[in-house]
Structures are given as structure tokens and as C-alpha cells.
Amino acid sequence: MSNAGFHNLKVMNRLDLTRRMMAQLKHDEAVIAGIGNTNFDLWEAGQRPQNFYMLGSMGLAIPIALGVAIAQPQRHVVALEGDGSLLMQLGCLATVAVQASKNLTMVVWDNGLYQITGSQPTASKATADIVAIARGAGLANSAWAADEDEFERLMARALEGGGPSLIAARIDNHPGVGKTERDPVQIRVNFMRGIGASKS
Amino acid sequence: MNDATTAANAKPWHEIVLATLKANDVKLIVYVPDRVLTKLIAALHADDFFIVFAATREEEAVGIISGAYMAGMRGAVLMQTSGFATLPNAIASLVAPSQIPALLFVSERGTLGEFNLGQALVAKTMRPVLDALAIENHTITRHDELEFIVDRSIKQAYATQAPVAFILSPLLTGGKVLAS
Numbered sequence: 001m002s003n004a005g006f007h008n009l010k011v012m013n014r015l016d017l018t019r020r021m022m023a024q025l026k027h028d029e030a031v032i033a034g035i036g037n038t039n040f041d042l043w044e045a046g047q048r049p050q051n052f053y054m055l056g057s058m059g060l061a062i063p064i065a066l067g068v069a070i071a072q073p074q075r076h077v078v079a080l081e082g083d084g085s086l087l088m089q090l091g092c093l094a095t096v097a098v099q100a101s102k103n104l105t106m107v108v109w110d111n112g113l114y115q116i117t118g119s120q121p122t123a124s125k126a127t128a129d130i131v132a133i134a135r136g137a138g139l140a141n142s143a144w145a146a147d148e149d150e151f152e153r154l155m156a157r158a159l160e161g162g163g164p165s166l167i168a169a170r171i172d173n174h175p176g177v178g179k180t181e182r183d184p185v186q187i188r189v190n191f192m193r194g195i196g197a198s199k200s
Numbered sequence: 201m202n203d204a205t206t207a208a209n210a211k212p213w214h215e216i217v218l219a220t221l222k223a224n225d226v227k228l229i230v231y232v233p234d235r236v237l238t239k240l241i242a243a244l245h246a247d248d249f250f251i252v253f254a255a256t257r258e259e260e261a262v263g264i265i266s267g268a269y270m271a272g273m274r275g276a277v278l279m280q281t282s283g284f285a286t287l288p289n290a291i292a293s294l295v296a297p298s299q300i301p302a303l304l305f306v307s308e309r310g311t312l313g314e315f316n317l318g319q320a321l322v323a324k325t326m327r328p329v330l331d332a333l334a335i336e337n338h339t340i341t342r343h344d345e346l347e348f349i350v351d352r353s354i355k356q357a358y359a360t361q362a363p364v365a366f367i368l369s370p371l372l373t374g375g376k377v378l379a380s
Contacts, residue, residue: 063255071272091255188299
């Protein structure tokens with residue numbers, strides 16, 4: 001586990017890591033993907049009915065995932081979020097820490113960029129350390145993945161359900177590959193069916 | 201005036217809200233607090249039926265109850281008017297297009313004796329935003345209409361997959377006045 005020196009971490013690829021994450025999902029885990037490239041790569045990695053693809057409300061992937069985790073404590077929930085999105089809604093880390101849902105894993109793709117808007121630098125490009133922030137918010141199970149192997153090990157441990165856990169990965173600036181269908185109602189209905197929730 | 205703008209022996213407004221939420225199986229309550237809501241929040245915390253906690257921002261709370269709804273649990277957000285003013289993006293880009301029946305309880309500040317100019321101005325943005333987004337909203341001023349409006353509107357929200365906002369007027373709650 002890497003406690004310091006996040007500038008020296010291996011720069012990985014979001015789609016590759018998304019595929020590695022997906023390969024570990026064996027129990028119909030729910031996945032909530034933040035806007036933009038995060039959910040484009042989740043779409044490309046393989047559509048499944050337990051995936052929820054956000055089309056707006058930047059920064060709310062982790063809150064939405066927390067709501068799913070509270071409502072279905074037997075199902076593991078993974079939130080995928082970009083650094084820019086998380087920086088917009090840092091308070092949610094403190095809320096997650098207080099609620100301490102064991103079935104929640106947060107993955108943060110950190111390329112130090114607002115990539116989709118023209119690659120302007122985020123605060124995490126050179127100064128803000130996402131994992132240090134998460135730990136400061138009370139999320140003790142927070143770690144940088146130093147390389148792909150460590151990402152897979154951290155993911156496997158998180159899915160065991162001792163969480164909440166946060167895994168951050170430095171990623172490259174390769175654009176998202178897939179193209180999510182932009183039909184919010186269809187996405188919601190598919191997701192609800194995928195996680196066994198009927199319209200209440 | 202206090203929050204008991206009620207006939208003798210009538211339940212206070214916050215007990216009616218709590219009972220109506222419970223009767224409609226609204227279990228998850230996420231709030232950003234307000235002085236006017238103190239008794240309601242305390243009573244919700246004291247009732248084991250509810251899962252109740254504070255979020256750091258109102259849009260975070262909306263995200264949480266949206267996720268819970270999609271996973272089969274009904275939820276509501278409690279806030280004050282200045283909190284509602286932070287919500288247009290979350291409503292317009294998540295709740296409304298996804299057709300999520302978010303229940304939004306807003307204690308109304310900024311009117312009927314408001315002492316804080318900031319509250320008075322931000323309150324004026326609330327109804328235009330709700331109307332612009334075509335969000336069903338009710339300003340509740342009368343104790344005798346409270347249960348009917350909240351109960352029927354919750355049922356309508358879930359039946360039609362649409363959010364609803366309940367604006368709790370100082371005429372109902374007593375509001376907040378400057379301590380003398």
C-alpha cells in the first residue's frame with residue numbers, strides 16, 4: 001500500500017482498470033458510474049443490468065451508491081468517480097465514513113484533469129491527495145493503487161465487505177472509449193430491475 | 201406565535217409529518233438541519249422505524265435518497281430554503297429526467313418576519329425554480345390541511361414517478377424569529 005508520494009505512482013488506464021474491476025464482480029454487485037469518461041469506459045467494459053450510468057448531477061456517484069448500499073445491505077455497491085467530480089462533493093466522504101456501510105467501495109480515477117472539458121488541471125494534479133483527504137474524512141480503508149496488481153488486490157479485499165473502502169488510481173489522459181445511451185429513464189428502470197427493486 | 205398553531209389537543213405539525221411519512225413507508229430521511237425542523241428531526245431520530253442522518257449538502261442528500269429509491273427504499277430530504285437553492289442541478293439533471301419520486305421538505309425562511317436579508321433574497325428563487333422545472337409543490341400554511349396534502353402528494357409522487365416539494369410555511373411551523 002502506498003501511503004506517500006502519490007506523484008510517483010504508476011499511471012494506469014481507466015478502461016483497463018474498469019475491466020479488471022468488472023472481472024471481480026461475481027455476486028451481482030451494483031456499480032454506479034459518475035458522469036463522462038468514467039461511465040463511458042464502464043459502458044465499454046461491458047453492459048450489465050446492475051450498472052447505473054449517470055448523465056448529470058456531477059459529483060453524486062458516491063451519494064447515489066451510498067443510498068443503494070443502505071437500501072440493500074446484502075449487496076455490494078461500487079461507486080466509480082473521477083477526481084474532478086469528487087473534488088466537487090468532498091463532503092460525501094465524511095458522510096460515508098459516519099454511515100460506515102460495509103458494502104460500499106469507492107474507486108476514484110485520478111488523472112489530475114477535467115478531461116472532458118478540455119483537460120484543465122484539477123487540484124489533485126499536483127497538490128490535493130485524494131487518499132489523504134479520504135483518510136482525513138474518516139475513511140481508514142483508503143489507499144492508492146501503485147500498479148494494476150495492487151489495484152486488483154485492493155479491489156478483492158474491498159469486495160469482501162469490510163468497508164467502506166476507497167481505492168484511488170492515477171490514470172492517463174486517454175479519452176473514454178464507449179458511448180453511453182442517453183436515456184435516463186431507461187437507465188434507471190434497467191438498473192432497478194437489475195438489482196431486484198420494483199417500483200415502490 | 202409558536203409552532204402550535206393548532207387547536208387544543210391536536211398533534212403538533214411535526215408529529216403529523218412523522219406519522220404520514222411512516223404510514224407511507226418512507227424510511228430514509230436525510231437532512232441538512234434548520235432550527236425550525238429541530239423537533240421533527242429529533243423525533244425522527246428517536247423512532248427506530250426511520251434511518252435518519254445528516255448530509256453535508258442538500259444535493260448529496262438528494263443523491264442518497266435517489267440511490268435508495270432505485271434500490272427499493274423510499275426516502276425524503278429535509279432542508280431550509282437556502283438549502284433548496286443549491287439543488288437545481290441535482291433536480292434538473294438527476295431527479296427529473298430519471299423520474300425519481302424525491303420527497304423534498306423545505307422549511308420556509310425569508311418571509312413573514314425574516315431578519316436575515318440573505319435568507320429573504322434566496323427564498324425568492326425557490327418557487328420560480330420549482331415552477332420552471334415543473335416540480336409539483338405545495339406551500340403548507342394550515343395545520344388542518346397538512347396531513348391531506350402530505351399524504352396525497354407522497355402517494356402521487358410514487359404513483360407518477362415524480363418529485364414533490366413541501367414548503368412548510370411559518371404559518372404552520374411558527375418559523376424562526378430574531379431572539380430579543
